[in-house]
Amino acid sequence: MAWGCAVCGLLALGGLLALLAQLARWLRADGDLTVLWAEWRGRRPENELPGKVVWVTGASSGIGEELAYQLAKIGALLAISARREDELERVKKKCLEISSLGEKDILVLRLDLTDRSSHEAATNSVLKHFGKIDVLVNNGGRSQRSLFVDTNLDVFSAIMELNYLGTISLTKYVLNHMIQRKKGKIVTMSSVMGIMGAPLASGYCASKHALQGFFNSLRTELTDYPEISIINICPGPVQSKIIQNVFTENLAKSIENSGDQSHKMPTDRCVRLTLVSMANDLKEAWISDHPYLAVCYLWQYAPTWAWWLMNKMGKKRIQNFKSGVDADVSYSRKNK
Structure with missing residues (x-):
């Protein structure tokens, strides 16, 4: 009987992986089916977002910076925030160069997510400048590379203060405004690490799991406001500067070698799928290349197999990190 169950399990796993492989051949294997369907048949960001006031945190680099550029090209009005005001000014300058936006259409607002006492005033500054906030993109945060x-x-403590508490603090003030208007979108850049677990990122995973739980719960509290959308975006590895700024084993230490990042998903593709998800009010979007996307499906539908597979993949991830290359380089088809 035990052997029969094991064989059935293996056949089921093999069938699931074969199905995913076939779907990957038919489709672009960089987003779950809901996102890809919305991209092809859903509402287009170019039609839904022009003239909308979008506040993007963590906008000085990486995904946040690319979000600013693509939103500017579409014609959205922008509030861009991060700690480095000089970098925000650089982003604003490029936004003006590549779009038809004017000087007053982009607000540079320095913001430290860990300074929660400043979040109400920051929200009021955006409202004073634009009169409304249509979309808040919670993008600010840091990752981690260290063993527990x-x-x-x-x-x-620092990871949770920044990624979790800072995010929900800012959300609280913006949500009050959206409730008054009875509409708005709160988009949070979570991660595939908010769905699964992985070595070298236990604190980061914890913060993203916390965000997933918080916003999924918040959505159920807003049923009286059907035009307020709670959208969780879960990217996999992306070509951004997030690895250069990760938390390590102590707060004073930075990562010595971030490794080559070219094998990861291009930032512009991740942002495009994020905007598609935003325009179509998707509750949750997985945006990743394989094998991470396939592992998300396993984690969701066959967790026992996912735990077994992650134990195998995790050993190699740790070996890569200790040898000075990017932790995820072994799993990239592009790299091979």
């Missing part, structure tokens, strides 16, 4: 046994507990 080597990591000081104050690192975990």
Whole structure:
């Protein structure tokens, strides 16, 4: 009987992987089916977002910076925030160069997510400038590369303060405005790490799981406001500067070598699918190349197999990190 169950399990897993492989041949294997269907048949960002006031945090680099550029080209009005005001000014300058927006259509607003006492005033500044906030994109945050046994507990406190508490604090003030208007979108850049677990990122995974739980719960509290959308975006590895700024085993230490990032999903593709998800009010979007996307499906529908597979993949991830290359380089078809 036990052998029969094991064989059935293997056949089921083999069938699931074969189906995913076939779907990958038919479709672009960089987003779940809901996102791809919305991209092809759904509402287009170019039609839904022009003239909307979009506040993007973490806009000085990476996904946040690319979001600013693509939103500017579409014609959205922008509030861009991060800690480095000089970098925000650089982003604003490029936005003006590549779009038809005017100087007053882009507000540069310095913001530290860990300074929660400043979030109400920051929200009021955006409202004073534009009169409304149509979309809040919670993009600010930091990742992690360190083993739990080597990591000081104050690192975990800092991760939660920035990625989780800072995000929900800002959301609270913006949501009050959206409730008054009875409409708006709150888009949060979570991660595939908010769905699964992985070595070297236990604190980061915890913060993203916390965001997933929070916003999924918040959505159920807003049933009286059907035009307020709660949208969770879960990217996999993306070509951005997030690895250069990760938390390590102590707060004073930065990562020594971030490794080559060219094998990861291009940032512009991740942002395009994010805007598609935003325009179509998708509750959750997985945006990733394989094998990470396939692992998300396994984690969702066959968690026992996902745990087994992650144990195998995790060993190699740790080996890569310790040898000075990008932790995920072994799993990229592009790299091979």
